[in-house]
Amino acid sequence: MMKTGKNLLRILGIVLLLLATVEGASADFADNEEIKRGDGYQINNYVIEVTDVFLEADSATFRVYDEDEEIDDPMLDINDSFSFDFEDEGEVEVTLNSVFGGNLNRANISISLSDYDKDLHTKKVINGGHDEADFAGTPIINITKTVDNDTVKVGDNIRIRVEAQNTGDDKAIDVEFSNSMQENFVLEETIIEKSGPMSIDEGETETVYIYELSPAKSGEFDLKPTTATFSNEADQDFPKASSNTPTITVEQAEKNKAELNINTEADSFTLPRGETVTSTINIKNTGKASAEAVQIDIDIPDGMEYLGGDDEIEIIDGAPTVYMENLGQEQEKEISFKVKANEIGTYNLATQLSYNNGADDEKITSESTTKDIRVKEGKFDFLLNQPIYVYVLPILVIIGVGGWVYYKHREYKF
Numbered sequence: 001m002m003k004t005g006k007n008l009l010r011i012l013g014i015v016l017l018l019l020a021t022v023e024g025a026s027a028d029f030a031d032n033e034e035i036k037r038g039d040g041y042q043i044n045n046y047v048i049e050v051t052d053v054f055l056e057a058d059s060a061t062f063r064v065y066d067e068d069e070e071i072d073d074p075m076l077d078i079n080d081s082f083s084f085d086f087e088d089e090g091e092v093e094v095t096l097n098s099v100f101g102g103n104l105n106r107a108n109i110s111i112s113l114s115d116y117d118k119d120l121h122t123k124k125v126i127n128g129g130h131d132e133a134d135f136a137g138t139p140i141i142n143i144t145k146t147v148d149n150d151t152v153k154v155g156d157n158i159r160i161r162v163e164a165q166n167t168g169d170d171k172a173i174d175v176e177f178s179n180s181m182q183e184n185f186v187l188e189e190t191i192i193e194k195s196g197p198m199s200i201d202e203g204e205t206e207t208v209y210i211y212e213l214s215p216a217k218s219g220e221f222d223l224k225p226t227t228a229t230f231s232n233e234a235d236q237d238f239p240k241a242s243s244n245t246p247t248i249t250v251e252q253a254e255k256n257k258a259e260l261n262i263n264t265e266a267d268s269f270t271l272p273r274g275e276t277v278t279s280t281i282n283i284k285n286t287g288k289a290s291a292e293a294v295q296i297d298i299d300i301p302d303g304m305e306y307l308g309g310d311d312e313i314e315i316i317d318g319a320p321t322v323y324m325e326n327l328g329q330e331q332e333k334e335i336s337f338k339v340k341a342n343e344i345g346t347y348n349l350a351t352q353l354s355y356n357n358g359a360d361d362e363k364i365t366s367e368s369t370t371k372d373i374r375v376k377e378g379k380f381d382f383l384l385n386q387p388i389y390v391y392v393l394p395i396l397v398i399i400g401v402g403g404w405v406y407y408k409h410r411e412y413k414f
Helices: 002-023 381-385 388-413
Strands: 027-036 040-043 046-054 059-066 069-072 075-077 081-086 090-100 106-114 123-126 141-147 151-153 158-166 172-179 185-193 198-200 205-215 219-222 226-231 247-251 260-266 270-272 276-285 291-299 304-309 313-316 319-327 332-341 345-347 350-356 363-369 373-376
Touching: 027 040, 027 090, 027 123, 040 106, 046 090, 046 106, 059 090, 069 081, 075 090, 141 172, 141 226, 158 172, 158 198, 172 205, 260 291, 260 350, 260 363, 276 291, 276 319, 319 332
Parallel strands: 151 247, 270 373
Antiparallel strands: 027 106, 040 046, 040 123, 046 059, 059 069, 059 075, 081 090, 090 106, 141 158, 158 205, 172 198, 172 226, 185 205, 219 247, 260 276, 276 332, 291 319, 291 350, 304 332, 313 319, 345 373, 350 363
16 A cells, blocks of 8 residues: 555656646756666756655755755755756746655655757766766867978978867867968978877867968958867767967068179289289079179289180270170189280289179179289389490490401402
């Protein structure tokens, strides 16, 4: 008879629950459970714990927890109810339907949730109550995008690194990253690409992308953000995470230019007057473009005389000059010429270089000069320093002797 009564009470509880469900059509979730003293019922991160059951009084006591925070501790008689706010918008109502004895006293309760339009990740009886409940945490994915250089030139490479750190209190699962293509940049190389899905433990940092971009035009650009979708271990989805957007300043690339180096040497730096010196001009393009309108003016100092040189040398306005329409990248040219030392003294042979650098209309000039060339007295220059009679008397003597010999020669002939 006792068992029949208990069964009738259970059936009555179920019927009451069904009636409550029908009447309260706004309920989004409803359940009916028989819970032992010390156990509880968990809905997401809320726990309704049955702390004690009083058979004689047809009542039971409860504690309600929001994770580890106790938010209510009501006592109910049979058919009484209590309610509490659930998360941001819902409301949970708990009704005590009946109490039962046994090894541990039990309470039959009805639980309903209304005004809640999300999926529940947890709805179950918890043996051991609140102390044995597992709560779903909130993973927080912080995405950081860094660049190795934020000021570059067109055509340079930028290395970009993207890292994601879980700073929340739960493991992030099903993490998927998205990295949009960047306008005005060319993807040169992808070193690391881990777009997921993956899991990131609490406190863990994951390197997601390392890649290199090359800017195609000048200007100031904000890199597009890297985004991530993810959920927690209770399969709750969270708002999309987004990275920072570094700003890259791209300057116009410098144009390739020609750069000419000129050097002028002489084969002798000490010589007698009247001798010749051979000078060699070496010109080389060490730049990255062809030089145009290359002209070398050779400066012959007073006291020296230009004797001639290689075919590239022309006499323009009375001065030896070399003109070349262009001199290509890495090209080198040697040009030689000779001068005669007419006067004693110290001289330098100089060359004046001018050219267009191949990138703009700028005219570049430079100069090269030999070391000092010292011209000393010639072999017979000492004679020029003697008085005139030193030269006249010997000449008169020679003429006189010659005349006397000629006279005698004719005398003996006849």
